[in-house]
Amino acid sequence: MRATKCILQSASKTLDKYALFVPKTGVFPKGYEVASLASGVKKNNALDLGIIRNVNKSRKSSAAAVFTTNRFKAAPVQFSRKVLDATSGEGIDAIVVNSGCANAVTGELGLQDAGKVATQVNELIGEKNSTLLMSTGVIGQRLQMDKITGGIQTLFGQNKFSSDFDSWLKLAKSICTTDTFPKLISAKFSLSDGTEYTLVGISKGAGMICPNMATLLGFIVTDLPIKSSALQTMLTGAVTRSFNCISVDGDMSTNDTICMLANGAVDTPVIDESSSDFKKVSSQVTEFSKQLAQLVVRDGEGATKFVTVNVKNSAEFKDARTIAETIANSMLVKSALYGQDANWGRILCAIGYSKLGNYESLDESKINVSFIATDNSTPRELKLIANGVPQLDIDESRASEILSLSDLEVLVDLGTGSEDCQFWTCDLSHEYVTINGDYRS
Amino acid sequence: MRATKCILQSASKTLDKYALFVPKTGVFPKGYEVASLASGVKKNNALDLGIIRNVNKSRKSSAAAVFTTNRFKAAPVQFSRKVLDATSGEGIDAIVVNSGCANAVTGELGLQDAGKVATQVNELIGEKNSTLLMSTGVIGQRLQMDKITGGIQTLFGQNKFSSDFDSWLKLAKSICTTDTFPKLISAKFSLSDGTEYTLVGISKGAGMICPNMATLLGFIVTDLPIKSSALQTMLTGAVTRSFNCISVDGDMSTNDTICMLANGAVDTPVIDESSSDFKKVSSQVTEFSKQLAQLVVRDGEGATKFVTVNVKNSAEFKDARTIAETIANSMLVKSALYGQDANWGRILCAIGYSKLGNYESLDESKINVSFIATDNSTPRELKLIANGVPQLDIDESRASEILSLSDLEVLVDLGTGSEDCQFWTCDLSHEYVTINGDYRS
Numbered sequence: 001m002r003a004t005k006c007i008l009q010s011a012s013k014t015l016d017k018y019a020l021f022v023p024k025t026g027v028f029p030k031g032y033e034v035a036s037l038a039s040g041v042k043k044n045n046a047l048d049l050g051i052i053r054n055v056n057k058s059r060k061s062s063a064a065a066v067f068t069t070n071r072f073k074a075a076p077v078q079f080s081r082k083v084l085d086a087t088s089g090e091g092i093d094a095i096v097v098n099s100g101c102a103n104a105v106t107g108e109l110g111l112q113d114a115g116k117v118a119t120q121v122n123e124l125i126g127e128k129n130s131t132l133l134m135s136t137g138v139i140g141q142r143l144q145m146d147k148i149t150g151g152i153q154t155l156f157g158q159n160k161f162s163s164d165f166d167s168w169l170k171l172a173k174s175i176c177t178t179d180t181f182p183k184l185i186s187a188k189f190s191l192s193d194g195t196e197y198t199l200v201g202i203s204k205g206a207g208m209i210c211p212n213m214a215t216l217l218g219f220i221v222t223d224l225p226i227k228s229s230a231l232q233t234m235l236t237g238a239v240t241r242s243f244n245c246i247s248v249d250g251d252m253s254t255n256d257t258i259c260m261l262a263n264g265a266v267d268t269p270v271i272d273e274s275s276s277d278f279k280k281v282s283s284q285v286t287e288f289s290k291q292l293a294q295l296v297v298r299d300g301e302g303a304t305k306f307v308t309v310n311v312k313n314s315a316e317f318k319d320a321r322t323i324a325e326t327i328a329n330s331m332l333v334k335s336a337l338y339g340q341d342a343n344w345g346r347i348l349c350a351i352g353y354s355k356l357g358n359y360e361s362l363d364e365s366k367i368n369v370s371f372i373a374t375d376n377s378t379p380r381e382l383k384l385i386a387n388g389v390p391q392l393d394i395d396e397s398r399a400s401e402i403l404s405l406s407d408l409e410v411l412v413d414l415g416t417g418s419e420d421c422q423f424w425t426c427d428l429s430h431e432y433v434t435i436n437g438d439y440r441s
Numbered sequence: 442m443r444a445t446k447c448i449l450q451s452a453s454k455t456l457d458k459y460a461l462f463v464p465k466t467g468v469f470p471k472g473y474e475v476a477s478l479a480s481g482v483k484k485n486n487a488l489d490l491g492i493i494r495n496v497n498k499s500r501k502s503s504a505a506a507v508f509t510t511n512r513f514k515a516a517p518v519q520f521s522r523k524v525l526d527a528t529s530g531e532g533i534d535a536i537v538v539n540s541g542c543a544n545a546v547t548g549e550l551g552l553q554d555a556g557k558v559a560t561q562v563n564e565l566i567g568e569k570n571s572t573l574l575m576s577t578g579v580i581g582q583r584l585q586m587d588k589i590t591g592g593i594q595t596l597f598g599q600n601k602f603s604s605d606f607d608s609w610l611k612l613a614k615s616i617c618t619t620d621t622f623p624k625l626i627s628a629k630f631s632l633s634d635g636t637e638y639t640l641v642g643i644s645k646g647a648g649m650i651c652p653n654m655a656t657l658l659g660f661i662v663t664d665l666p667i668k669s670s671a672l673q674t675m676l677t678g679a680v681t682r683s684f685n686c687i688s689v690d691g692d693m694s695t696n697d698t699i700c701m702l703a704n705g706a707v708d709t710p711v712i713d714e715s716s717s718d719f720k721k722v723s724s725q726v727t728e729f730s731k732q733l734a735q736l737v738v739r740d741g742e743g744a745t746k747f748v749t750v751n752v753k754n755s756a757e758f759k760d761a762r763t764i765a766e767t768i769a770n771s772m773l774v775k776s777a778l779y780g781q782d783a784n785w786g787r788i789l790c791a792i793g794y795s796k797l798g799n800y801e802s803l804d805e806s807k808i809n810v811s812f813i814a815t816d817n818s819t820p821r822e823l824k825l826i827a828n829g830v831p832q833l834d835i836d837e838s839r840a841s842e843i844l845s846l847s848d849l850e851v852l853v854d855l856g857t858g859s860e861d862c863q864f865w866t867c868d869l870s871h872e873y874v875t876i877n878g879d880y881r882s
């Protein structure tokens with residue numbers, strides 16, 4: 001017990017996450033412009049309203065989205081779902097994002113507010129049914145419509161739109177709540193004919209200001225030409241392996257939304273699911289989504305560690321994911337990681353109570369569990385359980401070294417198949433309890 | 442933010458739980474004797490080995506048990522399951538409990554150790570297949586067989602058995618690990634003919650010493666004459682409404698065991714499921730089990746609050762339970778309770794992501810959520826959500842008063858049926874993180 005206080009204090013040493021994870025430059029897809037401002041909803045003149053618009057009208061843009069499965073869906077989620085259903089995801093040319101108010105649990109009036117915001121933007125861009133909405137912030141409060149509509153008027157009236165790095169970074173900032181850094185990534189990729197396309201991604205979470213809940217928002221924008229149905233397939237696949245494989249505290253919000261726009265501003269043939277390049281694009285987008293999703297975990301409330309839970313060789317992917325998620329959400333495992341305690345018993349315990357679809361994915365006598373160092377130190381792998389048998393001669397000092405890293409991996413090899421799932425989580429710290437035990441302010 | 446530190450500190454003020462929850466006297470069923478000692482497995486000469494034996498041989502005793510559904514079942518769980526299967530729960534006359542070592546993840550050798558302990562006791566009481574085992578403590582370590590068998594020899598050789606209050610209380614202490622108080626309750630009940638019977642119950646948890654996990658152990662002993670099959674039905678029903686309705690951190694152990702013995706030392710006709718008194722006995726045992734289970738939550742690690750989550754008027758009991766459990770396990774809800782934050786958004790959010798069997802149990806427009814004071818202050822009920830609509834004029838000072846209680850209720854009325862579930866949990870405190878982030882010591 002004596003050593004604890006000192007360990008827990010050293011675990012709390014904070015990384016300079018802004019310096020580590022916020023880029024200083026980027027590449028951006030053709031044909032998009034963004035703008036943001038402080039509408040006054042948030043205090044302290046902080047950015048809280050942003051718009052991304054497609055200005056390339058050479059062909060119809062495609063959109064796809066994945067929404068929260070929480071039964072209580074916020075108004076912007078319900079509204080955007082309807083727009084996508086009505087348009088089959090074609091011709092979506094704007095996304096409005098706002099922070100400070102989630103427009104959740106606001107009933108029929110909240111839905112009407114959402115409709116008015118979208119109508120205003122549709123009129124300003126001269127289209128119909130072309131605008132999606134994303135909101136995050138306090139729930140149970142209505143949007144301050146005067147501030148939101150006034151802000152939108154200013155963005156268009158004073159033409160604040162631009163496509164430079166600073167504007168994209170400001171957009172990323174405008175959806176932050178208690179995030180400690182904005183989440184923006186971008187990348188180029190090329191397909192078989194050598195043409196280059198660009199991806200930009202923005203996400204936020206998992207922070208909160210009471211009385212509300214963590215909201216995960218993310219969007220990915222590209223100049224690739226792709227059919228909306230293929231885009232939806234691609235996004236759903238990418239989210240399954242990225243945003244659905246992260247957890248800070250296991251609480252699923254009413255507002256979670258990941259959406260993707262593709263305007264086809266690069267003038268190459270339109271891709272669909274039968275295209276030879278579809279698989280390649282999908283895999284690019286999946287990797288990109290993973291990076292974007294990981295940033296959310298890196299900014300997890302109170303987190304001192306970024307932990308990859310890697311469940312390998314499962315009979316089914318779904319079960320690998322369930323096991324990884326169960327480990328990642330275990331308060332006991334997360335507390336042990338925070339305290340840098342090589343407590344493999346808790347990991348095994350969590351594996352054992354995972355609610356699997358197919359119990360053939362799990363065979364006690366085949367399980368291997370290790371800690372993996374992510375720096376260049378050796379031995380990289382420290383085996384804790386081999387074929388179901390606890391290793392009695394574990395090198396405790398090496399365990400302490402690995403657990404003191406701010407980035408580490410828990411490897412679980414089930415040995416029952418060939419499906420893998422990587423899941424990303426953070427530890428449970430005193431700071432988490434302080435943040436979430438706080439009075440609404 | 443400023444007020445937080447002070448609130449969180451005042452929340453940490455500890456109750457004198459030993460004075461509040463440990464009885465000074467008790468009533469005990471006829472025909473049972475108990476003994477316990479410090480075998481040396483635990484440090485500091487703490488009690489760590491106990492035996493309960495039935496000495497009433499006028500008729501065969503009945504036994505029933507409910508075990509963890511964790512896939513990795515500890516050796517004592519596997520062993521006891523086999524004994525009950527082989528005997529159909531008839532003629533079980535001893536339970537051996539030990540703390541300090543859970544005999545979990547110990548493979549074939551651990552099972553052999555369990556068998557040796559049971560054989561030793563069976564021989565000492567002159568029976569076969571009559572002994573059940575319960576263990577709690579460190580996992581991945583084998584039982585120190587010399588200390589355990591030596592201890593058992595002493596208990597019988599020096600006839601340490603007795604049926605007085607002190608002996609029962611010592612037995613309750615002998616299964617404690619990081620419990621802050623022993624959990625012992627007893628009660629008398631009578632059936633239609635006026636005959637009196639007695640129930641005694643002991644439980645432990647949810648504490649842990651690394652590297653291990655919380656273990657929940659409990660047993661209930663009575664002098665009622667009842668068929669073992671009826672006893673099993675009764676215990677399963679009672680556990681569904683008691684031990685399966687509590688949660689400290691949502692982690693399910695490898696060792697969880699609740700068992701019940703009934704020796705029929707009161708000389709009345711044997712009860713079975715068709716007896717007119719069966720329902721009455723069952724309801725007595727269920728209420729008794731609830732009290733015993735609640736003590737575990739009251740001793741939850743780091744807990745500053747005892748919270749009843751009462752989900753009423755559900756279309757199905759299972760869904761009421763799932764919703765109650767989801768609220769009770771939400772790290773966000775638990776942190777808010779600790780911080781005394783009237784954060785109903787998090788409660789609604791947890792309801793919304795509960796994984797229900799029948800979504801007709803949930804209708805947003807019918808939900809009512811309230812905080813309920815459990816002292817005599819008024820108004821007793823503070824409504825937060827009425828028919829799905831957040832109450833905008835919530836009396837924040839009354840909310841603070843209710844949330845400052847060490848015992849309070851969250852009431853969720855689903856309005857979709859007539860099934861109710863009460864679930865008991867505690868808050869998530871800094872102390873929880875400290876305890877579970879601690880180095881194994």
